[in-house]
Amino acid sequence: MSYAIELKDLRKSFGKTEIIRGANLAVAPGERVAIIGPNGAGKSTLFNLISGRFGATSGEILLNGQRIDGLRPFEISRLGLARSFQITNIFGRLSVFENLRCGVLWSLGYKYAFWKFLAGLTDANERAEQLLHMIKLDRKRDTLAMNLTYAEQRALEIGITIAGGANVVLLDEPTAGMSKSETARFIELIREVTVGKTLLTVEHDMGVVFGLADKIAVLVYGEVIAFDEPNAVRANARVQEAYLGSVLADAQAAEAGH
Amino acid sequence: MEFFVISLLNGLSYGLLLFMLSSGLTLIFSMMGVLNFAHTSFYMLGAYFAYTISGAIGFWPALIVAPLLVGLLGALFERHCLRRVHKFGHVPELLVTFGLSYLILELVRLVWGNATVPYGLPEQLQGPLFTLYGTQFPKSRSFIMLLALLMLLSVWLLLTRTRIGLVIQAALTHPETVEALGHNVPRVFMMVFGGGAALAALAGVIGGNTYVTEPAMAGAVGSIVFVVVVVGGMGSLAGAFLASLVIGVLQTFAVAIDQSVATGLRAIGVTVTDQTFGHELLQLSIAQVAPILPYLLLVLILIFRPKGLLGKREG
């Protein structure tokens, strides 16, 4: 079976510091995977490596069986992988509709055309309208992106990410900074818009993780120490130690002391 | 032989002057992310202020006073103009320094006129330092070298050995963190900008009477300094040093060589006449091409090594 995303002994060093120390992962097509781990484990770095923002020091990254390590972000994007950003990364001076339309242009083959009018590209406009409806920003169609509220901007961020119709979607802390109710609605949105796609998401909110993911990958000190169903991961001793660390050790020591 | 040595020394002194200018520019760029288009205007102001001040109290006091005055002006500009524009982004920042350079040029022309001013060397710096096989190496140029090296040393000591230097170094890459630690980072920025201006003015005080003092001096050296910074690698002090010396030596040597491709061809028996295709190009002597050598180097670097000689990867 060809995996959607495969990481083989991936390593990344910044200067002398090794951040990703041999990460291995194999995500099947259509799986929803949440990547969790303590702070500083390298989750965002992993995303940056997969999406081509940083180059790997060594190791392989495969997308649908094809090697993508060393490719530039736009090349990887054209192969069907899209990502969102933890810090909202949208086109501030364009309207919401324009933002979405920009996201669809390449995938519909319009490339660098300067001999066609955007107004006449029915398929692009329809798709953008569709996306607008999907992320529920219909009423803000013509608002400049920089004038949206934070949650609306996050929704637009997701919209741009899925606009190109990529089959593999990477979401970097999509619900960062949101309130409980906003988060709940947002998770519903993510679930709707990523039907049938392979999803990798970095998350800290455990409620989101357990509710959304089929499988959980635990990243600690740049290594994937567990990759399994949520309940199995919850019971995994290594995972508990990594998260609870000294508390667990103390508890065990206290027990042993009796 | 003597041509080689003298030219090398001349090239090094010119290169060190370029470094005096490009180092201040690199420091400001590294810290504040803004490339100060008016940097060479401060250089020009240093020369003009020194001209006027040395007329009143002599050259050596002017060597101290002129840079201080310009540094003060630089700090004021940062405080009132640059800081205001910071929130608009990098392009407006560059534009505001561009506007300043324009304004300084016009003010200089207004106050001192369009022609070259007779800003001369003081007695102690006139004449040759030594004579090599009949060719002289002037005291003034060696003074530039001395001053540049002293400046380099003191800036390095300031940055690495003093407390304020440590704060500046930290603010070079993480201004917000430094501010969170309680340091007055805006004031640090103002000091660095003023300091950079003062260094540029210092170069002007000695460059103005060694070379020439006229309104066009800012523009003439300006574009070369920017080329140095890009060729060396944006934000790299060591790269600026290397690039300054390379360009300084390259240009000094080139200006003295009267050979061209045509003379080379003539040496092997091929004559180039007015009818030969591309004769204009072939008959160009290296001396004639000398002014564009830095820019050719810029283009070559951009094609073959885009991040500059010693540049770090851009984010």
Place this chain on the structure above:
Amino acid sequence: MATTSMAGSAAASRPRGRLHVWALFAVLLVLLPQVFRSSLALTMLSQMGYLAIICLSYNILLGQGGMLSFGHAVYTGLGAFVAVHAMNRATQGAIMLPVIAVPLVGGLAGMLFAALFGYVTTKKSGTTFAMITLGIGELVAAMSLMFPGFFGGEGGVTTNRVYGTPFLGLTFGSQMQVYYLIAAYCFISTGLMYAFTGTPLGRMLNAVRDNPERVEFIGYDTQWVRYIAFVIAGFFAGIGGGLAAINFEIVNASDSLSAVRSGGYLLFTFLGGATFFFGPIIGAVLLVLASVLLSEVTKAWLLYLGLVFLLMVMFAPGGIASLIMMNLRVARFGKLKGLLGWYLALALTGAVMFFGVAAMIEMIYHLQLEDAQGPLLHFMGIGLNAKSAASWLGALAVAAVGTALFEATRRRFARRWGDVQGEIEAAIHAREAAGA
């Protein structure tokens, strides 16, 4: 500071309105020389015509692409040189080239050189890009001294635009005919450049301006986007250069390729307003008015220009176009009347400040340049003595008082403006809530 987006969404909902604007533009182009009949006016209108094309082409880089270029004169200048040589060849009969096609030749030259230099230039972005354009500008300017055959040395290259068979009876000998040629090209070029803003590449160029990193993640190579836009801008720059060559019948390297000229395009495009499509047109008009009229009024015009530019960057970085649009927006919500009093106060205090500062500047200029004529000069109807302390103290006092009053008024105005903006935002929200 929220600015309305370019071309796109806002205007898309009012196609009828847009047609009216274009019709008005065409009518103005046709009728202006009939209204202002002096030969000075005709000269100025002709210059405004091709400078509008040049400034609009510059804004493809600056306003639409976020690319700050200090070397745009390279492409207008080289376009002009190729055009002038083409005209000379056509005069000799070596090639068939009617005068009306000469600007296209300039455009092609501009495009080719932009393709050549642009490859290296667009490898970088932001500040580095700006420095590279400066370097290449200097490179070409310096090279012009090395090839006198093409660049004509100190005297430049001259030509005669009256050659060959007249086109529909037009010889283009008279300035009036040249003006209408320029006007025609201006209208068509403006139309094409406006159309560009509504194409996929045009929109992606805006995206690259706003967030070049994100663009890479939606499948676009930012360097290609910038490069193609650079070439297109070079094309229109060359057209402007070709028209200039026809207009003056002489092209001079030290003038047409200089960094000063590039700086001028930058300055006035920015003054006119880089964030709106029509801003550069205003910039071109100001450029001609300043260099032809203002330079006659005072020797210090470059200094005033620098001051205005600096103030604009600090207080109104969207240029005059943005000031107009912001006030139109305020007017649409019926709040403009309340601000008129403030504008009057600003104008009055500003005038006092300006009076004092200008008096000092003029006195310095007088001392510097017209010393032979003695120390007396007339400044706006008042006699000043450049060498008397009284004049100086008076000017200084007026300047100081004016500045203090202006700054006080400006701060109050800024607060009132903020309040008005808040009221407008509230009205918009109310409208949205009611409508939806």
